[in-house]
Amino acid sequence: MLSRIAESLFWIGRYVERADDTARLLDVHVQILLEDPWAEEDLACRSLLSVMDRPAPPPHVEVGRDHVLDLLAYDRFAPSAIAGSLVAARENARRAREIISTELWECLNTTWNQLPSHMRPARPHDYFTWVRERAAIVAGIMDSATSRDETWAFMVLGRSIERADMTARLLTTRALAGSAGPSWTTLLRSCGAHEAFLRTYRGTASDERAAGFLLLDRLFPRSIVFALNQAEECLAALEPVTDRATVDEARRHIGFVRTALEYRPLPEVLDALPKEMERVQRACSAASDAIRGRYFPSGAATTWVGEAF
Template sequence: MLTRIANSLYWTGRYLERSEHLARYLRVQYFSMQDIPMQDSRAFTLRSIERMYKGDNDPEKTLSEAEVLRSVGMSYEEPSSIRSTVRLARENARALRHVISTELWESINAFYLYCNNFSPDFFVTHGLHEFTSEVGRCCAIIRSRLDDTLLQDETWTLMKLGIHLERAVQLLRILLSKLYDIEEMNARGDNPILRQYQGTVILKILEGFDLHQQIYHQPLSPQTTVDFLVAHPQFARSATYNLRAVTTLIERLDGNAPEKNPVLFQAGKLFHYFRYLEYAEVEDDLVGQLSKALDSVYALHDAIQARYFGESE
């Protein structure tokens, strides 16, 4: 397969997965401010959204709700917006029409058309929940088309590789964004119950709240949250689950060749780090440890890019 085609398959998967996580973060974080009895809950929520989308961590910055929502949801000028991410997925997929199924292409194209035709003014005033929920529904349809209408060959493997690596990236970014929120609340001396509620928000963003309750049978705590989201091998959004998938997919790309593959070795080490992470070893510097882990996932991407595509995105 041409490296250009392989690269487009990988990035189609990454952009699709990214759009869903961005949409879920925006929906859950935005509507959570209605449940927080804080004097400046709106400003706090908008700062959190800005941090997740743009990496902006200035607590003194004055934010306009309409401008923030339009920028992160609808703006094509903002490369990290939901709309921009969906357009990038569609642009990559358009170059793949000769290697992917008609059904998969049509579902990706329909997703783009829905986002492109959605009114930015309606999104800002009334349409946020509708739009972000539809993003999740469209991504679920696309994943089903990927699994049901393609052979599980190199094409399927590369798209799945992009999906699972991006899912690990977004998990860590969401955790870090919410930990910064908690640090901000600590600095202001906010009610501990409000800080604890941020753990609930994290789990709802990642659609793991109910599963967490079923598994642990105890009040939510920082330890159970980290154990579940990072180390649990059977939760499909956990770091462990997705790094195991990445490792398996890299093995498929190599055809289980006997010679040592440094990228596979790198992925395997990262999988085992997440799988056997002990909360007690990281709790004193959780932000620092998760930041290092995120850097390691980015480094794994760089290694994948260099070995299989021979270029950088």
């Protein structure tokens, strides 16, 4: 497979997952601000921008939900925003058109065409719901109509790394907000994990168990450990280990942070949750850089251009 095609497949997985997870995170954030009249909106919005690695305005400028939505939901030219991620996913699908299925291309292209009509609704929740539904369709097509070859491996590798990173950001927002932030039940619902959590623990819920479920559950697809395990499996499928004494750089970063979470007592992880989630984000970034260097070598840095009309 050509490296440019492999790179496009990797970023299709990442961008669709980024749009999905950002929609889930913003949905929780906006809902909390609407329900709690005593919430410090400026502080909460600045914390969210910090978690998402977006610059905040100067201290004397008040930051509200509209500013956050403009930056993280509706900006079509920023790949870190929902709209920008969907645009970038469609552009990468166009570049890999000869490899991906017609069904997947039509899904991403339809999403791109429908995007302007769904932006800035009366209720942001409607926009977030639409984004989550479109991402679910893409994931369903990837999993049900794609052969388990390099095409699938690169897309799922991108999706898994992005999912681990974004789930870590979601948990960081909860840790930083403290009692003023969303409850663990709300976070579980935002990840589609609430019913699975209740079935796992037979209804005996607690904050510690909820946090552990999103961090460490080996069977739930949106937990950090599950996503990191799937990323390792994809890397192993792309390049099976031939030298028993070494491991490639990307798998080393992912495996190190996964075992650091998986084999430590949960209370120890929860006591330093923001720091631990920052380690997960750094590991995902380092693994992504290693994957780029191994599979997508290029003399020039990748730059994303605006939409072609």
